Amino acid sequence: MGPIIGMSPDKKAESPGVMGERTGLRGVCGTLPEAESAASPLATSLDRSSSSGDEELTNLNWLHENLLQNFTLGGPEAQSSPGPLFDIEGNRGRPVSSSTASHGGESMKSKPPFSFSLLIYMAIEQSPSKSLPVKDIYGWILEHFPYFSSAPTGWKNSVRHNLSLNKCFRKVERSLGKVNGKGSLWCVDPEYRPNLIQALKKQHFPTAHSFCTPPASPPSAFSPARHLFLQDCSLKESDIDAATAMMLLNSAPGHHADTCDPDSPIDLSRRDSVLVSSDPKQDHNYSSSSFQRCSSRSSSSSSSSLSSLDEAGCESGQARRAGSEGFHSDEDSDEERSSRLPSLTVKCPLPGKRARHESKPELDEELKEAAGSLLHLAGIRSGLDLSKQTAKSKKLEKHRK
DNA sequence: AAGATTTTAAACAGCG
DNA sequence: ACGCTGTTTAAAATCT
Numbered sequence: 001m002g003p004i005i006g007m008s009p010d011k012k013a014e015s016p017g018v019m020g021e022r023t024g025l026r027g028v029c030g031t032l033p034e035a036e037s038a039a040s041p042l043a044t045s046l047d048r049s050s051s052s053g054d055e056e057l058t059n060l061n062w063l064h065e066n067l068l069q070n071f072t073l074g075g076p077e078a079q080s081s082p083g084p085l086f087d088i089e090g091n092r093g094r095p096v097s098s099s100t101a102s103h104g105g106e107s108m109k110s111k112p113p114f115s116f117s118l119l120i121y122m123a124i125e126q127s128p129s130k131s132l133p134v135k136d137i138y139g140w141i142l143e144h145f146p147y148f149s150s151a152p153t154g155w156k157n158s159v160r161h162n163l164s165l166n167k168c169f170r171k172v173e174r175s176l177g178k179v180n181g182k183g184s185l186w187c188v189d190p191e192y193r194p195n196l197i198q199a200l201k202k203q204h205f206p207t208a209h210s211f212c213t214p215p216a217s218p219p220s221a222f223s224p225a226r227h228l229f230l231q232d233c234s235l236k237e238s239d240i241d242a243a244t245a246m247m248l249l250n251s252a253p254g255h256h257a258d259t260c261d262p263d264s265p266i267d268l269s270r271r272d273s274v275l276v277s278s279d280p281k282q283d284h285n286y287s288s289s290s291f292q293r294c295s296s297r298s299s300s301s302s303s304s305s306l307s308s309l310d311e312a313g314c315e316s317g318q319a320r321r322a323g324s325e326g327f328h329s330d331e332d333s334d335e336e337r338s339s340r341l342p343s344l345t346v347k348c349p350l351p352g353k354r355a356r357h358e359s360k361p362e363l364d365e366e367l368k369e370a371a372g373s374l375l376h377l378a379g380i381r382s383g384l385d386l387s388k389q390t391a392k393s394k395k396l397e398k399h400r401k
Numbered sequence: 402a403a404g405a406t407t408t409t410a411a412a413c414a415g416c417g
Numbered sequence: 418a419c420g421c422t423g424t425t426t427a428a429a430a431t432c433t
Contacts, residue, residue, distance in 0.1 A: 164424050183422045
């Protein structure tokens with residue numbers, strides 16, 4: 001069956017992350033990738049040789065150690081630090097060191113709670129042109145999730161696999177923006193973007209809820225964050241959504257640094273940029289066929305960034321996946337999609353999702369914010385000097401081999 | 402327990 | 418020839 005993308009089980013407890021400061025929807029789709037290549041990150045300076053226990057930490061831990069610490073530590077001061085190096089452990093302002101990674105920093109090396117599809121999505125979204133070559137996607141992942149630096153190279157295969165099979169991603173002919181280089185650029189299919197966002201958002205909540213229960217070994221510094229979560233617990237889900245989003249927005253390191261960072265990440269706040277369904281069942285999926293029915297169509301018109309993407313280069317999207325179960329862009333009927341797609345788990349139980357969006361703008365707004373904040377978290381580290389890292393990662397990569 | 406989802410592995414072809 | 422990229426298939430692991 002189809003493989004695909006999504007979050008793995010344990011990863012399901014994810015936390016959203018999201019993209020960083022750089023991209024913006026600024027419509028950059030037109031400008032393809034050159035910028036991008038530079039955007040490829042590289043692995044941080046971790047000790048790749050050390051493969052400290054990764055898998056051990058649960059997603060929750062990962063979240064605790066990373067996101068939450070950010071909240072607690074991420075005071076204004078911390079946030080102001082230029083290019084905060086947000087590592088999974090919550091260490092900021094400095095590159096992840098092997099030492100951190102090896103000891104207390106196991107979390108750093110723990111498997112990210114995001115499925116490959118989300119990782120890819122985040123990588124792509126954080127790029128200025130909203131499209132990246134696989135190589136840069138690898139780089140982004142390595143940069144943000146050092147875990148992969150020490151993980152067996154199979155993950156790259158998984159990334160490619162996801163790109164190929166997951167309908168959420170489209171291949172863009174590189175010629176559009178890059179003169180040289182192998183391969184194509186990959187972008188997020190506007191139609192499925194909401195799914196991905198939804199998935200990010202969705203993943204967040206479970207975690208947030210889980211925080212309602214005292215963590216196994218809550219770091220002292222954790223209390224504040226936890227408190228916030230606890231507060232959220234008293235809210236109904238939709239409220240949590242909004243509350244969490246706000247909390248994240250206000251406390252996350254990169255918190256709307258846009259002011260100073262023109263390259264702000266996905267501007268999820270833009271109405272048109274994201275069409276998120278609040279339906280918990282809606283998830284992202286390869287196919288997201290069902291989801292499609294509910295929200296995607298509208299998304300095509302909804303996300304400016306998306307559309308810009310289309311304009312930019314996803315033109316090839318249509319051609320893409322001709323042979324696979326994949327995508328098939330817009331011409332595909334929903335039925336086709338559903339039968340073809342493997343899966344993003346985005347299900348849209350309620351047929352009236354779209355209507356809901358239209359009728360409840362505020363809610364929509366909240367959802368967008370939530371998604372945005374989540375994405376933001378994931379992109380906390382994107383302020384790094386990506387180009388440098390790219391080179392490094394490459395080296396490391398080779399080294400590993 | 403069954404089905405769905407996600408990950409991982411591997412084979413293969415095309416391209417630079 | 419080699420390495421990277423992209424596509425497919427298959428199977429295992431997990432979750433619902």
